Amino acid sequence: NAGVTQTPKxxxxxxxxxxxxxxAQDMNHNSMYWYRQDPGMGxxxxxxxxxxxxxxxxxxxNGYNVSRLNKREFSLRLESAAPSxxxxxxxASSREGAATEAFFGQGTRLTVV
Amino acid sequence: xxxVTQLDSQVPVFEEAPVELRCNYSSSVxxxxxxxxxxxxxGLQLLLKYLSGSTLVESINGFEAEFNKxxxxxxxxxxxxxxxxTAEYFCAVSxxxxxxxxxxxxxxxxxxxxx
Numbered sequence: 001n002a003g004v005t006q007t008p009k010x011x012x013x014x015x016x017x018x019x020x021x022x023x024a025q026d027m028n029h030n031s032m033y034w035y036r037q038d039p040g041m042g043x044x045x046x047x048x049x050x051x052x053x054x055x056x057x058x059x060x061x062n063g064y065n066v067s068r069l070n071k072r073e074f075s076l077r078l079e080s081a082a083p084s085x086x087x088x089x090x091x092a093s094s095r096e097g098a099a100t101e102a103f104f105g106q107g108t109r110l111t112v113v
Numbered sequence: 114x115x116x117v118t119q120l121d122s123q124v125p126v127f128e129e130a131p132v133e134l135r136c137n138y139s140s141s142v143x144x145x146x147x148x149x150x151x152x153x154x155x156g157l158q159l160l161l162k163y164l165s166g167s168t169l170v171e172s173i174n175g176f177e178a179e180f181n182k183x184x185x186x187x188x189x190x191x192x193x194x195x196x197x198x199t200a201e202y203f204c205a206v207s208x209x210x211x212x213x214x215x216x217x218x219x220x221x222x223x224x225x226x227x228x
Contacts, residue, residue: 004156033216040122042203042220043157058215090156099145099164099207102216104156 023091136204
């Protein structure tokens, strides 16, 4: 029962480097999300994908891009990492939008130095 | 747009004591409301949710929350907490229609249980 799988679990980047966070779900869910979690700020929505082939901006999309590669996979890309992007990133998926339960991955702890 | 305010960043309580974690929301449309729990070094898990119907909803591990439309609140309560309830709790809101996809989370309340 894999659920939502994120890779990598940890990453250290230098300012200006790029990287892609990978997320895959095996529950046949339509909706997928990327959040960042910072102390005292809860989870903030970066981007979401209501269904395969669509993506929309969340609360804090600047500095990020996403790709809904297929129904299973939703990747998050940092083109030029900045120290302000140091955070824990969570991917989540749900069957049909917000009314159904969102399942979360274990998170990726990213440090930008 | 929707927003969520969790009034307490930390709540320390003794084991077997009651607890209330407060959550207020703001929205111009009807909403769905959620409580999620995050145990240390894990992702979030759904604890309970309000979609419609009875305003009192319960979880399998003894938590309950009541939707109060007039006070725009969805406070989480448990009559007697256990050490295993130590976690961070997040209130969340989304627009109240089934196709809505944006779930907005509050800043979280860290519940610490003292023996």
